[in-house]
Amino acid sequence: MEAFEAIKRPMKRRDHDGKVSGRTRYTDDIQSPDFLCGKILRSAIAHGRIVEISAPELPDGYLIVDHRDVKGDNEVHIVLDDTPVFAEDTVEFVGDPILMVVGPDEREVDRILKEIRVRYEELPAELDPLTATTHFFEYKIEKGDIEKAFREADRVLEETFTTGHQEHVHLETNAMIGEWADGKVTVRGSLQCPYYVFRAVRKALGCRDSDLNVIQEPTGGAFGGKEDYPSILGCQVAVAAVKAKRPVKAVFSRQEDIAYTPKRHPSVCRYALAIKDNRVTAMDIDVTYDAGAYTTLSAVVLQRGSIGADGVYNIPNLRVQSRAAKTNSVPNGAFRGFGGPQTFFAVEMMMEHAAKALGEEPLDFKLRHAAKQGDETSTQGLYHFHVPTPEIAARLEELSHYREKREAYAHQPKGRYRRGIGFSLVFHGCAFTGNGERDLIKSVARIRGNADGTVDVFTANTEMGQGLETTFPKLVAARLGIPVERVRLAQPDTDLVPDSGPTVASRSMMIVGLILRRAADKLKMQWKPGETVTVEEHYQHPDYMIPFSLDDFKGDAYPDYSWSGNVVEVEVDALTGEARTLGCWGVYDIGVPIDEAVCHGQMQGGMLQGLGYASMEQIGYNERGVIRNDHLSDYIIPTSADAPPLVSDFVLNPAEFGPMGAKGAGELPHVGVAPAYVLAMEQAVGRPLYKAPCTTEDALNALEGGEA
């Protein structure tokens, strides 16, 4: 393990100086008297036909941009291309973009927006995913003999779990600028995936590759919230810039960002467990995710959620039937964990409840069922590498004293303040699902050794707070054996960088880092002092993988897995239902952390987002599909006063596939917090719980004996 000490050792972040001093310019900080302000007019109803739009007379210099200005296809390329750039005949959710008003003065743009009248013919709106009749995607995973297992079971347990929306609240809202100069369009802004935006805008403009470039500006947080959405806004500002022949800047208000951009999919998961001889022999799982009005990323989110539905356990007989249901609500998309937190919440709750039903200590029960190296995955792939669940559980016990507290709180008096502690075990499949990396993404990365001894690294991967601007150069410098100061990371600009794929799926370090490692090793052999040498490397699919088929969900869904466990301890005020989080612990196997400080930052940040998801973050609709809480005063996230000290630690489990032992990291910390929190609440309130978040109202309801 000695060999990994150098790469783990923290260095000062590359982006620190600019950010701490306020010098870093985010998209809205780029100012020019040439810029026009673009604002979107959105559907006021959840479902209907547009009958007529009447606009006031426009002053000089102001214009309206709509679907008729889209010279290419009026479809935003995401996965399936059903999202319009601007609505044509119908609107599918409150907030569906209809047109953009563009002009020099923001207040004048606002006035024009207010005076535009849209007459609709309203159509019935579907807001409930369980009664929705349109299923965008349906999947089925099957292994073993589920009928036989249930027939032979001593006992069958059935429960249903729900989870809600979660909004990213990246502190910087979505913001993009479209520019037009001599026939060339440049789209710049706050985004995760330059080439996603590139391909979407190219389709909407119907232009050649050489007529377009996309540039990522410093990005103030994303968490998945800037994975697909910038493709939509990017098309809109590009179309507007082409029409105006001037740069158009669109910066969302917080209200727009909460109400009209993607969120985590709400879910309903029904579990039936077959138990024989005190062992879970089968799981029959039914999963519904609320996709919202367009497909966007729901297919891939649902795939990940379905594959993880049996959790970290070795369940020989399994059936997962899942669907993404269309509702007339804001399209849901990527959010750290990407479909994982929903089913992992359900399976962790279910396993705990099963243990209790059998009279066994839940942690022992879970560990007894946990998969090991060589066991089969839900899709009949293999856990090819060491599964460190026992070490994770042991380390968590040392840090949190879970067992002792669990026992003590089981016998606490029913006073006003009651405590509880919960434990969860989860994984996150690293990188794209199935053959995505090989067949869809096909990453390319480039390194150039310069005559002056410096090195430039060219990738399309983006710094959005997770530390990539630091860790990529650190990795390359380590392989070349040169000081990190001599390695620069190029700004992602599609004119300059190859397509190394999107910055999503906890893939950057593991997948692109591995390509960079290979490129650096090759450069080291070829590069002589005073020469300039460029090395370009492509993704290589690991040969140990069992080919994955999306048709029947068979094979290795991921090249590797990151593993973690969480413990959360709470104290509930039985009079008010208010809960205080006393402690939150997480132990993570991300292979080898490439810079421990960066990785602790990722783990702790993910933990707190998970605590928000578990305890307080929720979105409410009225019966017309209007989100009621679309401000930071009513969509609340944890503050420093709500957060407990977060304890993160790593078990070292160097990955075979991945540079210098690194595996996927960024999403893992979000996945396991909600079940640990709600299980802690369950112990504190003394009643079974079935939903996340468990809010003050939910806790009070449970304490008063109601349905929680």
Next chain:
Amino acid sequence: MGVQFKLNGRMVESASSPASRLLDVVRNEFGLTGAKCGCKEGECGACSVLLDGLLVNSCMVAIGTLPGHEVTTIEGFRETARFQAIDEAFAKANAVQCGFCTPGMVLAAESLLNQNPHPTEAEIRDGISGNLCRCTGYNAIIEGIKRAAKEGEGLW
């Protein structure tokens, strides 16, 4: 005649209406973009500035209230020895991730340490609770403020 006030140590006159938000005025009129807009309703703290040394959300301040007062933004504060102490401490604690909350967080740290040079962890948590961070989980920021208090001993 516009609204006059002291901004980062010198008198300025704004051409904006007295009802304008200080946030918009510092960003758009004076080009001081270190104060960020995260919500425009006083919830997130990304637009924090110092008003006579105390932390305020600049989106909640009308500039008509400013004559006779002094505003310090991150652009002014970054020239001080106190900034240097916070900067170094934040770097060592890895307190910066996406950076959008950071200038506000630095000013929140300054305001807190100005009032309480040796804060406890609970006092730090309370002191920065008006500044949201979605990236770090706050541990690293709190560690950074503790470090600044210790290593910048005597500055506050």
